[in-house]
């Protein structure tokens with residue numbers, strides 16, 4: 521399937537700033553991403569199996585970076601299973617062959633380019649893991665304020681959020697405020713969840729009761745705009761919630777760094 525979005529899906533994305541696309545990846549594709557991620561966790565967090573948490577917040581395995589959950593880093597909670605100790609794994613592009621190929625998968629690129637135009641930069645990958653009981657929240661935020669691109673406007677960035685596990689209300693599925701991608705840049709502060717810093721919006725200025733909670737099955741995808749307000753709750757359940765997120769930026773955006781943007785360009 522390389523067809524991209526239908527007219528109704530495109531209209532829904534433009535109206536809401538997010539769009540669930542069900543069953544995009546096959547079960548075996550989901551499993552192979554999980555196997556690759558598990559390999560980095562088993563290598564990078566091996567010391568946990570001997571009762572020793574790593575001393576630093578972030579561990580590196582062949583260029584791939586792993587960030588611990590704050591409760592594991594502080595030793596507040598003893599976790600001996602490397603698969604359930606990390607918050608985030610990133611920088612897989614160029615370091616992991618399987619993930620590098622998924623980033624260029626035409627099923628994904630055709631959807632991203634339907635929104636962003638025919639040419640995009642691949643900006644970043646990140647697996648967000650929310651382990652059982654200790655996975656922290658991701659506060660309400662917009663994505664583009666994190667990125668070195670201007671203007672901070674809709675339809676210049678799309679995140680492709682891929683469920684690797686079932687994501688539910690209990691384990692921290694994604695939440696979005698429909699239409700908020702057209703409300704401008706609401707990013708006002710930096711906030712902290714223990715040792716993890718976030719750019720955040722002033723929640724007094726938004727009505728979070730309007731949030732739509734998007735539960736998902738493994739292989740489902742949710743596309744979201746870089747300006748839409750979104751959030752995910754702490755994982756209070758006994759089930760992990762692994763997701764894998766790919767960020768694409770339209771080449772219509774202005775890069776604010778030095779020289780040419782150091783990101784691969786991908787065409788439809």
Ligand SMILES: O=C(O)CCC(=O)C(=O)O
Pocket residue numbers: 648658663679681692750751752763765
């Ligand atoms: O997966 C999550 O919990 C948060 C994802 C997110 O906020 C993002 O991709 O910008």
